Amino acid sequence: MSWGDDLHRDEIPPGTLYLLILKTLARSGEMHGYEIADSIQQISDDVLQVEEGSLYPALQRMLIKGWVIAKWGTTAGNRRARYYQLTAAGRKQLAVEMSQFERVIGAITRVIEAV
Amino acid sequence: MNWLREVARRLRMLVHRRQFDADLEEEMRLHLELRQQEHLESGMTADPARAAARRRFGNVTAFREKSHMAWGWEWIENLVQDVRYGLRILRKNPGFTFVAVLTLALGIGANTAIFSVISGVLLSPLPYKNPQRLVARRKNDSPPNVTYIQKQARAFSEGGGINVQKMDYTGGAEPVRVRTGLVDAGFLETLGVQPMLGRIISPVEDRKGGPHLAVASYSFWQNFLGGDPHALGKAIPLGGNIYTVIGVMPASFAPPTEHADVFVSMWAGDPRGAAQRDLHVMHTYWRLRTGFTLAQAQAEMAAIDRRLAEQYPAEEKERKTQLVPLQEWLVGDVRPALLVLFGAVGLVLLIACANFASLLMAREVARHQELVIRAALGAARGRLIRKTLTESALLSVLGGAAGLLLAQWGTRILLALKPEKLARLSGIHMDTRVLLFVLVISGLTGVVFGMAPAWVAARGDVAEALNERGRSTTASTTGHRLRKILVTSELALALVLLVGAGLLIKGFSRLRSMNPGFNPANVMTMYLQLPATRYGEIPKRTQFRRELLARLNSLPGLQAAMVSDIPLGGNYVDHGFVIDGHPPVAVGGEPDVQTLSVMGDYFRVMQIPLRAGRDFTPLDREGQPLVAIVNEEMVREFFTHENPIGARIHWARETEPPQWMTVIGVVGDVKHSGLDQPVDPAAYTPFPQSNEIWRSWMTLAIRTRDVSSGLVEEVKKQVWSLDSQIPVSDVHTMEELMAVSLAQQRFNMLLLGLFAALALVLAAVGIYGMMAYRVGQRMHEIGIHIALGAQRRDVLRLVLGDGAKLACFGIAIGIAGAIALTRLMTSLLFEVKPTDPEILAVGAIMLAIVALAACYVPTRRAMRVDPMVALRHE
Numbered sequence: 001m002s003w004g005d006d007l008h009r010d011e012i013p014p015g016t017l018y019l020l021i022l023k024t025l026a027r028s029g030e031m032h033g034y035e036i037a038d039s040i041q042q043i044s045d046d047v048l049q050v051e052e053g054s055l056y057p058a059l060q061r062m063l064i065k066g067w068v069i070a071k072w073g074t075t076a077g078n079r080r081a082r083y084y085q086l087t088a089a090g091r092k093q094l095a096v097e098m099s100q101f102e103r104v105i106g107a108i109t110r111v112i113e114a115v
Numbered sequence: 116m117n118w119l120r121e122v123a124r125r126l127r128m129l130v131h132r133r134q135f136d137a138d139l140e141e142e143m144r145l146h147l148e149l150r151q152q153e154h155l156e157s158g159m160t161a162d163p164a165r166a167a168a169r170r171r172f173g174n175v176t177a178f179r180e181k182s183h184m185a186w187g188w189e190w191i192e193n194l195v196q197d198v199r200y201g202l203r204i205l206r207k208n209p210g211f212t213f214v215a216v217l218t219l220a221l222g223i224g225a226n227t228a229i230f231s232v233i234s235g236v237l238l239s240p241l242p243y244k245n246p247q248r249l250v251a252r253r254k255n256d257s258p259p260n261v262t263y264i265q266k267q268a269r270a271f272s273e274g275g276g277i278n279v280q281k282m283d284y285t286g287g288a289e290p291v292r293v294r295t296g297l298v299d300a301g302f303l304e305t306l307g308v309q310p311m312l313g314r315i316i317s318p319v320e321d322r323k324g325g326p327h328l329a330v331a332s333y334s335f336w337q338n339f340l341g342g343d344p345h346a347l348g349k350a351i352p353l354g355g356n357i358y359t360v361i362g363v364m365p366a367s368f369a370p371p372t373e374h375a376d377v378f379v380s381m382w383a384g385d386p387r388g389a390a391q392r393d394l395h396v397m398h399t400y401w402r403l404r405t406g407f408t409l410a411q412a413q414a415e416m417a418a419i420d421r422r423l424a425e426q427y428p429a430e431e432k433e434r435k436t437q438l439v440p441l442q443e444w445l446v447g448d449v450r451p452a453l454l455v456l457f458g459a460v461g462l463v464l465l466i467a468c469a470n471f472a473s474l475l476m477a478r479e480v481a482r483h484q485e486l487v488i489r490a491a492l493g494a495a496r497g498r499l500i501r502k503t504l505t506e507s508a509l510l511s512v513l514g515g516a517a518g519l520l521l522a523q524w525g526t527r528i529l530l531a532l533k534p535e536k537l538a539r540l541s542g543i544h545m546d547t548r549v550l551l552f553v554l555v556i557s558g559l560t561g562v563v564f565g566m567a568p569a570w571v572a573a574r575g576d577v578a579e580a581l582n583e584r585g586r587s588t589t590a591s592t593t594g595h596r597l598r599k600i601l602v603t604s605e606l607a608l609a610l611v612l613l614v615g616a617g618l619l620i621k622g623f624s625r626l627r628s629m630n631p632g633f634n635p636a637n638v639m640t641m642y643l644q645l646p647a648t649r650y651g652e653i654p655k656r657t658q659f660r661r662e663l664l665a666r667l668n669s670l671p672g673l674q675a676a677m678v679s680d681i682p683l684g685g686n687y688v689d690h691g692f693v694i695d696g697h698p699p700v701a702v703g704g705e706p707d708v709q710t711l712s713v714m715g716d717y718f719r720v721m722q723i724p725l726r727a728g729r730d731f732t733p734l735d736r737e738g739q740p741l742v743a744i745v746n747e748e749m750v751r752e753f754f755t756h757e758n759p760i761g762a763r764i765h766w767a768r769e770t771e772p773p774q775w776m777t778v779i780g781v782v783g784d785v786k787h788s789g790l791d792q793p794v795d796p797a798a799y800t801p802f803p804q805s806n807e808i809w810r811s812w813m814t815l816a817i818r819t820r821d822v823s824s825g826l827v828e829e830v831k832k833q834v835w836s837l838d839s840q841i842p843v844s845d846v847h848t849m850e851e852l853m854a855v856s857l858a859q860q861r862f863n864m865l866l867l868g869l870f871a872a873l874a875l876v877l878a879a880v881g882i883y884g885m886m887a888y889r890v891g892q893r894m895h896e897i898g899i900h901i902a903l904g905a906q907r908r909d910v911l912r913l914v915l916g917d918g919a920k921l922a923c924f925g926i927a928i929g930i931a932g933a934i935a936l937t938r939l940m941t942s943l944l945f946e947v948k949p950t951d952p953e954i955l956a957v958g959a960i961m962l963a964i965v966a967l968a969a970c971y972v973p974t975r976r977a978m979r980v981d982p983m984v985a986l987r988h989e
Binding site for chain 2: 032033034037051052053054056057059060061063064065066072075079080081082089
């Protein structure tokens with residue numbers, strides 16, 4: 001369950017992968033894995049680079065928790081893909097993660113600026 | 116409820132595992148391909164594009180595994196894998212698997228079977244209401260005393276008595292004798308078992324001149340009333356009277372000590388006995404009133420005893436009431452035997468566990484190398500331990516299953532072998548609690564001894580293990596020492612069992628070779644009773660007896676006589692007696708003598724030797740001077756310094772003037788009450804001279820050339836030609852009665868013998884397994900010895916010496932253990948000391964032979980070692 005370990009070579013802060021996925025899905029409705037990875041990268045102006053494979057274990061855990069549901073559909077290029085969609089529980093979780101993130105960032109900021 | 120939905124989601128994944136993996140695979144492939152596509156579009160060539168896509172994705176396999184594991188089913192998948200692997204390993208070593216499973220099965224099966232019997236007898240509650248409040252009076256009591264105590268004692272809420280007598284039932288095709296429980300109204304009430312049909316006899320009906328009512332047992336209802344649900348109100352002819360059936364007891368009900376087919380009020384069945392103060396024939400049972408203890412009841416009974424003694428000094432002087440909890444009263448006789456068996460079975464369990472442990476260790480030590488390499492290649496220690504654990508768990512499960520079968524089978528066998536005294540056993544089945552207990556014990560053995568090697572291996576040094584080929588690592592030497600200890604203790608325990616069994620066998624053979632005082636070969640016995648209604652006067656009985664004997668003796672090839680109670684038949688009558696010219700004894704304090712009436716040439720038929728004086732003749736009949744013949748024990752006890760021939764005796768408490776009998780002869784002692792029982796003083800008198808009106812029964816003793824059933828039919832014909840209403844019952848050969856008398860001892864001996872055999876086999880397997888393993892390990896060393904010129908003799912000494920040392924150790928400890936433990940079984944031994952040196956020696960020698968034989972096979976293998984092969988093999 002230690003997400004930090006999985007992401008130790010990534011530039012996204014530890015523990016924020018859920019937040020990023022949840023937020024991305026909240027913004028754009030339904031997406032498949034590749035789209036989620038792309039979306040995170042583009043919106044962050046290529047700053048946040050996720051090791052793309054790590055999305056998949058994370059998505060599994062979110063499926064278990066019931067934050068997202070998945071169903072199979074077809075892509076624009078007419079290929080089968082699994083689309084993920086936020087559930088009500090997922091929206092609630094997004095709010096939780098957001099406030100947690102802000103609290104941590106706020107704290108870090110205060111520490112840095114206190115110098 | 117959220118967690119519930121989560122569990123449901125996880126379960127769905129478990130069920131559709133394959134689909135799930137395929138989906139994930141497809142999803143990831145799509146991702147990679149789309150990324151590759153992107154790179155191709157930005158101008159890369161195919162191969163670098165794929166490589167770049169993979170680089171950005173990361174380790175595909177790792178992520179696939181992580182995604183899979185996220186669902187938390189890893190353990191189940193590992194378990195399945197381990198079980199498959201374990202089964203494969205077990206299949207590959209059928210010898211090892213067989214021995215291990217057999218060891219466990221024997222340990223588990225034997226333990227469960229025996230313990231089921233023990234718990235059934237000693238631990239399970241009696242089938243009565245609140246049985247822990249029931250107490251029994253050690254000595255029998257008379258009906259008037261029971262009534263008196265019921266009225267006087269405050270410590271009892273209820274109480275009652277039963278006296279089982281055989282009565283003629285003439286309602287069927289043939290007259291038969293049924294066991295009739297003569298009870299007072301309190302008896303069934305006290306035990307508190309509800310009748311299945313109808314009701315029980317009420318106190319109002321249980322009185323002098325009361326109605327003739329009968330409560331049938333379940334078996335009587337089935338056999339004689341056709342299981343008819345409308346049997347209530349039916350009239351049945353019993354003992355010359357007609358009784359009305361008012362109730363039927365359930366199948367589970369039986370009186371505490373003896374079986375009865377039907378229950379009637381003593382006032383109806385034996386009105387004379389019911390009124391007789393000194394007729395102490397009732398087994399009495401009492402229920403402690405709430406708030407009263409056994410001690411209080413005992414104290415109150417002492418007071419009541421004193422009052423009774425004051426009121427009836429002649430009859431009730433020596434009451435000495437002793438109360439015993441009913442359970443204790445019932446199992447008292449068999450308890451020591453069962454406890455010894457229990458101890459024996461515990462030893463077998465220990466041996467079986469030691470064997471299992473040592474088998475596991477031998478194998479795991481042999482696999483040490485494999486385990487160390489697995490650990491070195493990155494297998495997690497937990498996983499290694501789990502793997503070996505799964506294997507021993509598999510063995511435990513297989514052994515447990517086999518043990519379960521054995522337990523069921525064994526319980527049935529035990530019940531088939533049970534002696535008469537364990538009659539209560541009919542309701543016993545295999546005890547599941549016990550089975551679980553034994554399963555857990557053997558399972559734990561498997562866990563502990565299965566895990567230890569993996570634990571050591573996982574810590575082990577790979578280089579060392581590989582260099583030394585796993586031979587002399589710390590793991591294997593400590594393992595070996597432990598195995599030595601295990602095998603030594605197995606041998607010691609086996610010896611204890613062997614000695615125990617040997618003692619019982621010796622005792623039993625002593626008992627068998629006991630001279631019963633008569634010749635039991637070719638003697639047939641049958642019981643008759645003359646109904647009081649038609650044979651009220653003694654002359655009529657004498658006439659019947661004389662006529663019957665005359666008719667029987669006119670048949671070719673047989674010699675018939677009769678006695679009131681046959682030896683080993685379980686009954687006899689005692690009389691107090693007075694010897695003419697001896698100092699007078701206080702009334703009630705007269706010594707007792709076993710009193711037997713005979714007719715015909717009884718001593719000749721039974722081949723009881725006449726030691727002095729003369730035998731009875733047909734002239735010793737009614738109207739002639741009264742005569743008696745006594746046994747040698749009587750002479751030893753009462754005629755120490757005088758010639759018994761010509762002495763005069765009379766029964767105590769007789770009507771005045773006393774009827775003096777002259778002793779005319781002395782016969783040899785007869786083991787009347789059992790082969791393991793002491794001989795009581797006995798006096799024989801002729802049936803025609805008896806003036807005792809109640810002496811209405813007799814047992815025929817017929818010596819013949821062959822005891823076939825044709826004889827029985829012939830005798831029945833003769834009896835029924837005299838009176839067609841007289842049942843002929845208890846048809847036994849004298850040899851059958853001897854066997855019954857030996858049954859308990861035989862049961863003990865058989866069981867302990869079985870355990871000893873079991874222990875011997877297990878110990879042999881244990882020492883064989885260890886020696887075989889040792890030889891396998893030392894092949895190389897032995898090869899060098901032989902290459903350097905060692906003779907077969909030297910190899911023999913080298914290898915066998917190892918085994919012999921263990922055997923000696925085991926035997927020494929075993930002898931000490933046997934001396935310490937067999938003392939506990941003193942009460943089971945007949946004329947054998949628990950430290951019988953002969954048995955100790957035989958047991959030790961037997962064990963030594965078996966142990967050396969077990970060592971011999973691996974030793975021979977060692978002697979055949981071809982040095983070239985052994986050395987090249989390395």
